[in-house]
Amino acid sequence: MKDYQLGAVESRFADLIWAGAPIATGELVRQADQTLGWKRTTTYTVLKRLCERGLFQTRDSVVTALISREEFYAMKSRRFVEESFDGSLPAFLAAFTARKRLSPQEVEQIRRMIDACGEEVDP
Numbered sequence: 001m002k003d004y005q006l007g008a009v010e011s012r013f014a015d016l017i018w019a020g021a022p023i024a025t026g027e028l029v030r031q032a033d034q035t036l037g038w039k040r041t042t043t044y045t046v047l048k049r050l051c052e053r054g055l056f057q058t059r060d061s062v063v064t065a066l067i068s069r070e071e072f073y074a075m076k077s078r079r080f081v082e083e084s085f086d087g088s089l090p091a092f093l094a095a096f097t098a099r100k101r102l103s104p105q106e107v108e109q110i111r112r113m114i115d116a117c118g119e120e121v122d123p
Helices: 008-020 025-036 040-052 069-085 089-099 104-121
Strands: 056-059 062-065
Touching (some): 008 025, 008 040, 008 062, 008 069, 025 040, 025 062, 040 056, 069 089
Antiparallel strands (some): 056 062
């Protein structure tokens, strides 16, 4: 799996791109200035870094996503569970719910997700 680690500010910038993709670089510069207070050069420097990491690409002054926001955060979540809980989702859930009780709606949503996964596995 590629290293898609992003700092907090890089994540906010990536979210700008994902929200508007495909987005013209000029518009991205304007949004980064308004949202993050970045100069044009900072925007292009960080954009180049994220393109080198394989998240985005720029062609003809238009930025497109090579990986969706959902895919990025899914990979980040899987990596966290792998590194912190030896890949055990039940261990993660046990740790998560040890201090925060789930609402009935959250429990039902998790049940539906589990049922859906079971349906995909069954022949």
